[in-house]
Amino acid sequence: MKKEIAIWNIMHDGEITAVEKGLNGLYTMFINMPYLRRRIKPLGDSFVLILSGVKQIIFRDFGGTISKVEDELGCSVPEILYTESETMPVCVETTAGTLILDYESMNLKLDTGQPVKFETIETTCHEYWDELKKRTESNRTALESQ
Helix, strand or coil: CCHHHHHHHHCCCCEEEEEEECCCCCEEEEEECHHHHCCCCCCCCEEEEEEECCCEEEEEECCCCEECHHHHHCCCCCEEEEECCCCCCEEEEECCEEEEEECCEEEEEECCCCECCHHHHHHHHHHHHHHHHHHHHHHHHHHHCC
């Protein structure tokens, strides 16, 4: 899966807190995700996705109403759940509806401004979930032995 699509599954549980439309089809999105972000130096709590060549970015709520993402953020803070998309446009399921995106490329930054590689975020995500799984299994084993 291309990183421009895979990023949305890695950002699972992240909250879309800010979106800004720039010039020439450029959008900047802040994804608040402290449980992953604090594992990457320097300390912070969000990732910044800079989407280039944006052809479409809309939000469809559970009732089917379509709006701008910026308008949705005025009412709620959608939490990213997952995507099953394999090609553009990517449909990202959130706790408030579906975010529909079609863009050419993506750059990633930390909320402190430093660039970050997709692979760094991906590895950090896998490490986090592996550690959580081991901790959960260890706790379950300890409870069962009591």
